[in-house]
Amino acid sequence: MITSIEPKAVQTGEIVAEKLGIHCEIAAGLHEHEREKGEITSREEFQSTVINLFNHPDALVFGKETANQALKRFSNAVETIMTSYPCKTIAITSHGTVMALFYGKISGADPVEFWQKLGLPAFYVVAWPEYQVISESLTSETF
Numbered sequence: 001m002i003t004s005i006e007p008k009a010v011q012t013g014e015i016v017a018e019k020l021g022i023h024c025e026i027a028a029g030l031h032e033h034e035r036e037k038g039e040i041t042s043r044e045e046f047q048s049t050v051i052n053l054f055n056h057p058d059a060l061v062f063g064k065e066t067a068n069q070a071l072k073r074f075s076n077a078v079e080t081i082m083t084s085y086p087c088k089t090i091a092i093t094s095h096g097t098v099m100a101l102f103y104g105k106i107s108g109a110d111p112v113e114f115w116q117k118l119g120l121p122a123f124y125v126v127a128w129p130e131y132q133v134i135s136e137s138l139t140s141e142t143f
Contacts, residue, residue: 002081003093004030012121013093022091029077032095033070035063047116050097054104054112061125071101078102082128091127106131 001011001024010026017024033053040046040062049062057067066072074094081090096118103124104111124136 009093033097034065074098104115107133
């Protein structure tokens, strides 16, 4: 189990790792799109702004990085993790926006649609090194 540096991801990763009886560690680059808390005041404004981020991936819509910058950072982190643990099954605990960006990249799906369907917790399974999506669960009902 590899988690982002953010406390909510670490907590989730530790809970899952404990239930599975596996080791949990933190890795750089898996964190959410870099943005300040309190930057956006309502749920509607947040959703609209994130959709704008997805639809304009090279524009600095809000926060400190574009969608493509966040995707590149996250993709590089995943690649580093996967090559560091050859022949291992890896679980990564991360965040909705970067998960949706990465899912869109590897599956060809619309990241906005994917992001809007995400439940908490949510996951998808990817075969390495092909980056082929094997399955997805967008709600916690499967747990």
